[in-house]
Amino acid sequence: MEYGTEGALGRGAAGRIECRSVRKTYRDAADGTEIVALDGLTLDIEAREFLTLLGPSGCGKSTLLNILAGFERPDGGKVLLNGVPIQRPGPDRGVVFQDYALFPWLNIQQNVEYGLREKGMNKAESSPIARRFLAMVGLSGFERRFPHELSGGMRQRVALVRVLAIDPEILLMDEPFAAVDAQTRIILQEELQRLWMQTLKTVVFVTHSVDEAIYLADRVTVMTARPGLVKAIVPIDLPRPRDSTSDAFNRYRRDIAQLIEVESRKVFAAAAA
Ligand SMILES: Nc1ncnc2c1ncn2[C@@H]1O[C@H](COP(=O)(O)OP(=O)(O)O)[C@@H](O)[C@H]1O
Ligand SMILES: [Mg+2]
Known part of the structure; x- marks a missing residue:
């Protein structure tokens, strides 16, 4: 498959997101205790970048996406879109859920x-x-x-x-392909990549799948266990479309899987304590 380098449907270089020390807490409905979902997350997302977010369950991925969508407000810190604070949902951001x-x-x-x-x-x-x-x-x-x-x-x-x-300038996707079968998922990933190459929107894509994150992303962001922070940002320096069986892909898979495993173990240890 051949991809062009120009965004046929693309717009200007708008669509830059800045998250500065973003904090978000919830109240546990059962016992009233405070749940810190995000505790000072700082992350820049470039215009037209495809950024994937990976992290253990409950680390605040959906919380961050909901804040970017304008569905939730942070309790602290700043979230800016093209330099302007995000206050509410808007047609400049499209959201796709599972x-x-x-x-x-x-x-x-x-x-x-x-x-x-x-x-x-x-x-x-x-x-x-x-x-x-x-x-x-x-x-x-x-x-x-x-x-x-x-x-x-x-x-x-x-x-x-x-x-x-x-x-929209920005596409926010929260585990959009998690509910479809494995074959269909691969086709949807290819289609999404093709559409993104044509439109070059800024995409923030949450996934549980290390392979999906590497296949799609300019940069994979690995989050820590809750409270969520950025643990590592891994730029994926592979030409598209990517071959998930290549040695280079495998090296990314191994490195990123290790980063996630450390965080997932913390979740299990906390649950067992
Ligand atoms: N509306 C809510 N009320 C109370 N707790 C919530 C609410 N939404 C999320 N949480 C809690 O915040 C944490 C982060 O949740 P979430 O962002 O959904 O994680 P992820 O998407 O990474 O699995 C979890 O501990 C979750 O239980
Ligand atoms: Mg989620």
């Missing part, structure tokens, strides 16, 4: 058009855009199908292009 979140009462064409209409487009404008994006992920001919008539992989494609069609 569970698709399509509208079950709309067919997939209508699902993709929904956000475009919200943006103020009329039917004549939104319809061809939705068709074009569905075609990009092989769903031409399925426009009138409803979400329940599609496989998990197809639904996740719709969820992805529904967000891409709105053309």
Whole structure:
């Protein structure tokens, strides 16, 4: 497969995120104790960068993504998008979760058009855009199908292009492929990479999979066990598309898996104490 170097649909160099000493605490609903999810996380995400976030379960990955999306506010520190504090959700950020979140009462064409209409487009404008994006992920001919008539992989494609069609600067993805089977997951990873190469958005992608993180990322960020901090940032210096069977890929796999294992052991030790 050949990838171009130019973003055919790309915009300017906007989409830079700065997290400065971000702190987020929750109250445990059962006993009222304070849970520190993030304790001073500092991380810069470059415009048009594909950054993956890896870390043990409960280390605050989703918390960070929700703060970037504007769904949650930090208790301390700063989160800036193009130099401006993030206060609330906005059309400059598209969010894709594991569970698709399509509208079950709309067919997939209508699902993709929904956000475009919200943006103020009329039917004549939104319809061809939705068709074009569905075609990009092989769903031409399925426009009138409803979400329940599609496989998990197809639904996740719709969820992805529904967000891409709105053309946000930033794509925030929280374990988006965790619920699909292994074969479909690989295809979705390839498709996401192809779409990203065309649009060159800033992507923050949370995953449990070391392979997925290496396959997709410009930089893999490994987080510590809760409270979440950045443990290591590993730039992946491999040409795309990447061969996950190569020696170089294997070296990254081994190094990153070791970093994660140390943190995962801390979670088990804390649970056993
Ligand atoms: N709404 C909430 N109320 C209480 N605790 C929460 C809430 N959301 C997350 N947490 C806690 O904060 C920590 C980080 O959660 P999360 O960001 O979901 O982790 P991850 O996505 O890395 O698995 C966990 O201990 C989790 O239980
Ligand atoms: Mg999570």
